[in-house]
Amino acid sequence: MIELPVFRLEAFFSKWDALLQYNLAQSDAETMTVGEVLALGTDEDQRAFHDLGLGYPLGWGANELRQAIASTYEEIDWEHTLVFSGAEEAIFWAMEELARPGDHAIVTVPNYQSMESVTLATGADVTGVMLDPRNDWALDLDEVRKALRPNTRLIAVNFPNNPTGAVPDEATFRGLAELCDERDIRLFSDEVYRGLEVEGSTPLPQAADISPTALSLNVMSKAYGLSGLRIGWVASQDHEMLERLERRKHYTTICNAAPSEMLATIALRHADEIRARNQAIIAANLPVFREFFVERWGALFEWERPQGGCVSFPRYLGAEGAETFCRDLLEQEGVCVLPPSIYRSELREVPGDHFRMGVGHRGPRPALEAFDRFLSRRFAKGAKRGG
Numbered sequence: 001m002i003e004l005p006v007f008r009l010e011a012f013f014s015k016w017d018a019l020l021q022y023n024l025a026q027s028d029a030e031t032m033t034v035g036e037v038l039a040l041g042t043d044e045d046q047r048a049f050h051d052l053g054l055g056y057p058l059g060w061g062a063n064e065l066r067q068a069i070a071s072t073y074e075e076i077d078w079e080h081t082l083v084f085s086g087a088e089e090a091i092f093w094a095m096e097e098l099a100r101p102g103d104h105a106i107v108t109v110p111n112y113q114s115m116e117s118v119t120l121a122t123g124a125d126v127t128g129v130m131l132d133p134r135n136d137w138a139l140d141l142d143e144v145r146k147a148l149r150p151n152t153r154l155i156a157v158n159f160p161n162n163p164t165g166a167v168p169d170e171a172t173f174r175g176l177a178e179l180c181d182e183r184d185i186r187l188f189s190d191e192v193y194r195g196l197e198v199e200g201s202t203p204l205p206q207a208a209d210i211s212p213t214a215l216s217l218n219v220m221s222k223a224y225g226l227s228g229l230r231i232g233w234v235a236s237q238d239h240e241m242l243e244r245l246e247r248r249k250h251y252t253t254i255c256n257a258a259p260s261e262m263l264a265t266i267a268l269r270h271a272d273e274i275r276a277r278n279q280a281i282i283a284a285n286l287p288v289f290r291e292f293f294v295e296r297w298g299a300l301f302e303w304e305r306p307q308g309g310c311v312s313f314p315r316y317l318g319a320e321g322a323e324t325f326c327r328d329l330l331e332q333e334g335v336c337v338l339p340p341s342i343y344r345s346e347l348r349e350v351p352g353d354h355f356r357m358g359v360g361h362r363g364p365r366p367a368l369e370a371f372d373r374f375l376s377r378r379f380a381k382g383a384k385r386g387g
Helices: 008-019 034-040 043-050 063-070 086-098 113-121 141-147 170-183 239-249 258-269 271-296 322-333 365-383
Strands: 081-084 104-109 125-130 152-158 186-190 215-219 232-235
Touching (some): 034 043, 043 258, 063 258, 081 239, 086 113, 086 152, 113 125, 113 152, 125 141, 152 170, 322 365
Parallel strands (some): 104 125, 104 152
16 A cells, blocks of 8 residues: 555645635635526436436446547547546546556646645655746756656646646647656646636647547536536547556546536536636636735735646735735635645645645635735835735
């Protein structure tokens, strides 16, 4: 059995949930109700959902769901998809399968903790490649090349990135995939925020579409806002690898919930519509956050809109530090943003003056009003731009 450290994000919410009144830390897009999802389907879909049997579904996922998943790719057919219970299960098993003792792996930093922690726990030697905070958290392909070793077997990345919202340019991403193919390295690409790029930006190609061995991870939770379904998946042109992951899944969930699979199928048949809805919510929110963090409180924060996804990583400039600031904000006003300790890394030093905040839910103004009360008490007019 591998030993894993405390999952800091989940432990944080377990500790502070009772105090939370305004959650500005959400990592997902605005959700929908069961009724709203069903309304997207046909009359036949709704009858089928009502009459759905609650026996064991197929371990790989329902064929209809896998076909709907495959429709979101260019080069992937339904047989080259494997459904998991959310993205976390997929990360857990993929990192264990792709990294072994004696192997070398590369993981981008900052990251979603499990991608780093599980890889370290496998016994592999792991190197962190830091996204550049001085350059909009850009991925430097030369830094990846410098980190390569003869025994490098895995490169794991997440774009649009959580927590920074960074997205590399397409040439860099394709170059990364080509580098992996040339060196016989597996590329594991967490693409759960794909489809929420800012207006005018083109989504990156999916790794499974452009590499014969890469694995693409996605989920209903983030860009689709349907986290309660607990439906994620891995797509890859390498069917043998998917078979190995499916055998590992026998030891955890075995299969997924049939109602969730049916609702996910309906939603994915309307994928463009749902993502467009969520993009519109983010687009409406971004000027509100800019007005607050740049125009009103610009002396205390450095804030840039995410290049993709629905999370951002502002920098706090106050003297007491971002960790204390985040704790006091939660204790005094019930406003939750994620402190920098959540994104601490064992591989590289993540700047400790940033906190994570979500921008994908409707109605952020009440939370920002409480945020403003906190800042006004603490700093009065001296910290406000032009104050």
